[in-house]
Amino acid sequence: MTAIPATLPRRADRYPRPVRLDAGEATLSGVVAEPVDQPLRGLIVAIHGAGMDARYFDAPSAAEASLLGLAPRLGFAALAIDRPGHGATSGGQFVDRSIEGQAHALGQAISAYRERADIGAGVCLLGHSFGGKVAVTLAYQGDADLVGLDISGCGFHYRGGTLQHLDGRRMSRLGWGPPSYYPEGTFTAMRGATSDFDAGEVAQAQDWPYAFERVAAQVRVPVRMTFAEREPWWRSDSDELAAIERAFVRAPSVEISTQPYAGHNLSLGLAARSYHLAAVAFFERCLLARQLHRTRP
Secondary structure, rough: OOOOOOOOOOOOOOEEEEEOOOOOOOOOEEEEEEOOOOOOEEEEEEOOOOOOOOOHHHHHHHHOOHHHHHHHHHEEOOOOEOOOOOOHOOOOOOOOOOHHHHHHHHHHHHHHHHHOOOOEOOOEEEEOOOOHHHHHHHHHHHHOOOOEEEEEEEOOOOOOOOOOOOOOHHHHHHHHOHHHHHOOHHHHOOHHHOOOOOOHHHHHHHHHHHHHHHHOOOOOOEEEEEEEEEEEEEEEOHHHHHHHHHHOOOOEEEEEEEEEEEEEEEEHHOOOHHHHHHHHHHHHHHHHHHHHEEEEE
16 A cells, blocks of 8 residues: 655645635635646535635644645645635625525536636535535535535534524534644634634524435435534434435435544544545545446446
């Protein structure tokens, strides 16, 4: 087995850099990192959760374990996009912040990226928390290049009482889990990438269990869902996991796993490398399935 080098030289023109993408009524910001000196396998589009921005996937406190640090070394381009209402559209610019509107805008942004850059053998969606809702909805809306859907920090039904009487500050604290599960310096380093929870997104969260059944039923690519060991928001008992699997009735496969030693913000924690490696391995299986499907007599 070939070892993944701990460090690689960073080239300013290829490694994490800002990007702007036309999304119709708005221009979305983000961060992109691409492979250096190796063939491009595919494009991972990463969608952040509430109270965060695209830098969630480029954590400075654990850069080599972050998605944007790790994926290019495994042959994947990683594109983390600021959802509408975040990043370049966080000011007074009008954007549709509904889950459906965000998914539509991100679909346009992906198309804009596809026009300017190679995407390899297909697009892989990776969504966290509220971004998981948007990712499932984007998969529901459909994209011919989509090969797989990876979701973390997002489920079907909330734990009892989780969303009741919570303001943005308390919700933010709940989201992290045990501080010992994060590298030293994480909370300081991520201050610029965090914000108060958007009231509109909190309101939409209440309706997610109803929306989930509708959109999950139309997803037609392999699905992988990961729950942190210390996930505070979502039910993950055996009955709930069975209900999630049934909801993706048209998906070729559904994988559901628990990530040990992890809180809700998986991509920032000590378990980030383990989670991201598993996500890339899942996307490799998705690419293989697409290849075999296309070549099968």
